[in-house]
Amino acid sequence: GENVEQHPSTLSVQEGDSAVIKCTYSDSASNYFPWYKQELGKRPQLIIDIRSNVGEKKDQRIAVTLNKTAKHFSLHITETQPEDSAVYFCAASLEGIKAAGNKLTFGGGTRVLVKP
Amino acid sequence: DVKVTQSSRYLVKRTGEKVFLECVQDMDHENMFWYRQDPGLGLRLIYFSYDVKMKEKGDIPEGYSVSREKKERFSLILESASTNQTSMYLCASSQDREESNEKLFFGSGTQLSVL
Numbered sequence: 001g002e003n004v005e006q007h008p009s010t011l012s013v014q015e016g017d018s019a020v021i022k023c024t025y026s027d028s029a030s031n032y033f034p035w036y037k038q039e040l041g042k043r044p045q046l047i048i049d050i051r052s053n054v055g056e057k058k059d060q061r062i063a064v065t066l067n068k069t070a071k072h073f074s075l076h077i078t079e080t081q082p083e084d085s086a087v088y089f090c091a092a093s094l095e096g097i098k099a100a101g102n103k104l105t106f107g108g109g110t111r112v113l114v115k116p
Numbered sequence: 117d118v119k120v121t122q123s124s125r126y127l128v129k130r131t132g133e134k135v136f137l138e139c140v141q142d143m144d145h146e147n148m149f150w151y152r153q154d155p156g157l158g159l160r161l162i163y164f165s166y167d168v169k170m171k172e173k174g175d176i177p178e179g180y181s182v183s184r185e186k187k188e189r190f191s192l193i194l195e196s197a198s199t200n201q202t203s204m205y206l207c208a209s210s211q212d213r214e215e216s217n218e219k220l221f222f223g224s225g226t227q228l229s230v231l
Binding site: 001004006009034036042043044045046049089091103104105106107108109 | 120151155156157158159160161164172174175206219220222223224225
């Protein structure tokens, strides 16, 4: 089955700096890569996703890049703010196949702390 | 707004007890999932269901079973709770799209402690 590794496990950045979280996956057939954010005491929520037919996607201060050849993808947060402090999870799955396509494999999570 | 509701926020049970965790969603989603969340291990899929009475094993199904008798409700059952099942349990749901994934909507979680 799919295995997703996520690094670093914790990340401390100064407000205004950038943060980068990296994930690698094992199954070359995986083609859907979402990122979820979990604030303290709250439920995880989808913040951005990317599919294997594109190499990069941006949404305001967050961006995700995908390197299919190397089987890794990254989350980039620019101009970090205190509200970016949270645990971030990457995930991978195979779209297009019922049931299997909805099964996400998550990475271990990255705790991001933005210091004011 | 989608609501995924888990019946308990905190549960304390004894080793060997049978434990039921209930999850209800109000958006007519076909897919429902049970994950457990442990520090450093992320979210690990226990079971999921893509239709009423249908269930599929996830990555860590041992020691668990599930029930989906109605579309809106997905129950996780610990037949005989053990201390290594102490964890945060998250339920999630999503619409079914054969060609593409839809985002997961999570419940607020149940922190289960098995003593």
